[in-house]
Every structure is written in C-alpha cells, then in structure tokens.
Amino acid sequence: DIQLTQSPSFLSASVGDRVTITCRTSQGISSFLAWYQQKPGKAPKLLIYGASTLQSGVPSRFSGSGSGTEFTLTISSLQPEDFAVYYCQQLNGYPLFTFGPGTKVDIK
Amino acid sequence: QITLKESGPTLVKPTQTLTLTCTFSGFSLTSSGVGVGWIRQPPGKALEYLAYIYGNDDKRYSPSLKSRLTINKDTSKNQVVLTMTNIDPVDTATYYCAHSLFNSGWYFDYWGQGTLVTVSA
Numbered sequence: 001d002i003q004l005t006q007s008p009s010f011l012s013a014s015v016g017d018r019v020t021i022t023c024r025t026s027q028g029i030s031s032f033l034a035w036y037q038q039k040p041g042k043a044p045k046l047l048i049y050g051a052s053t054l055q056s057g058v059p060s061r062f063s064g065s066g067s068g069t070e071f072t073l074t075i076s077s078l079q080p081e082d083f084a085v086y087y088c089q090q091l092n093g094y095p096l097f098t099f100g101p102g103t104k105v106d107i108k
Numbered sequence: 109q110i111t112l113k114e115s116g117p118t119l120v121k122p123t124q125t126l127t128l129t130c131t132f133s134g135f136s137l138t139s140s141g142v143g144v145g146w147i148r149q150p151p152g153k154a155l156e157y158l159a160y161i162y163g164n165d166d167k168r169y170s171p172s173l174k175s176r177l178t179i180n181k182d183t184s185k186n187q188v189v190l191t192m193t194n195i196d197p198v199d200t201a202t203y204y205c206a207h208s209l210f211n212s213g214w215y216f217d218y219w220g221q222g223t224l225v226t227v228s229a
Contacts, residue, residue, distance in 0.1 A: 001171065034215040036155075043204055043219035044155065050213050087155055091214050095171050097145060097157035 002027050002093030004100035006086075012108040019075040021103045023088035028068045032092035035064055035073045038102075039084045047086075048073065075105075083107055110134035112144070112205050112220035120227050126195050130188040130205030130220060137181050137188070140164040141210035144188045146179065148201040149222075156201075159190055197227045 003026040013019050023033065031051035036044035046055045048064035051071055061076040075082055088100040116128035128146070135142060145160040159179040160168040169177050178191045188205060202224045206216035 032213065034213070036216075038155075043206075043222055044216070045219075046215055046217050049215040049217075055217065089215065095157070096168060096214075097147075097160060099147075099155040099157060102154045
C-alpha cells in the first residue's frame, strides 16, 4: 500500500512568513496529488489539485509543485486566516484517496 | 450549487452497525464521471478515507476497513449510504461525505459539514 508522509508535522510561523510543507509518497504518483486546508471544527477545503492547479477561489499566495514522490505546498506570505492544518492526498496509488498525516501551522 | 449533508446517530453502542446517510444536491450521481466518498476523522487526528462510490455504481473501499463497510446510493433520493458493522470505540470520529469529479481529477472539491459519531456503551 502507498504511504504518505508530511514534513514538518508542526510549524510555528509569523504573519508574512513564507511557509513550505512537503509531502512524500512511498511510490510515484505522477501529479495526482491534492492539498487541503482544515480549520478547527470545519470540513477540509480543497486548495490545490493535480499537484499545482489552484482550486477556484483559493488565494494566489498558495502554490503547489512536485511530481513523482515529492511535493510541496507553499504559502508565499502567511496570513492570519491561514493558520490551520494542511493535508496532502494522493489519487494514483493503492489504495486511492489516501491522506497524509497532516501539518499544523500555528502562530509564532 | 453543490451541497452535501451527513446524517445519522450521534451515539452508537459497541458491536452495533452504524448507518450514515449523505444527502446531496446540485449534482446527479448517475454518470461515471462523478462520485461521492466517505472520510472520517477521530478527534484530534488525521483524515482517513473510508469508501467511494462512482455514479456508475462502481465502489471502492479502504483495504483496512473493507470487511466492515458497505456503500450504496439511492439516486432517486440523492443519497449515499455508508454502513459500518461491528462498531468499536476507536470508530468514534467525525464522518464526512464529499463530492468529486473526473474532470477535476477525482479530488474532493465539496464536503459536507460532518457528523460526529461517538461509540460508547
């Protein structure tokens, strides 16, 4: 079965910081990767799919890159509303729809 | 506008069968290019994929839970139903249903608000 890891699992950052989160998969998945943002008590929100395509309505400070087994989510200038947990998800390995363990972005 | 909403019991006893319903609007679950999935999240933990049903009635399950899960759809009611047998306290979680499309790579673009299910005697 495919495994997803995310690093770091937790990061503390300030408003305005550039933040990068990495997701690695145990086998190559081409670009079949998505990123979700989840705030406390809320459902996850799709940010990026296809590794680098911004979902409609998502601010352009969010970007994604990578292919194969290593992917990154970058927030170019962290805003107060971006403090949340971020999950990656793959859709090319078995089992489909597997999520990563999450990265919590907290206020420094 | 696409919306989904989960419903079901909030408290379930161990060994019982849990039945959750996802009622949706704004799309039809009748073509192979659309699907609905179930995802859960234990308190303070990560998201876990459970099951998925395509509009053509093809079904997929998490391998670790496959023996306990059944997913079905009722297109006349715009509902997707998930049943989980032999419930255990570790199944305590918020359960979400979500929509996805072939054209957007099958990622979950619309989610329900979630329903918290507590398993306790």
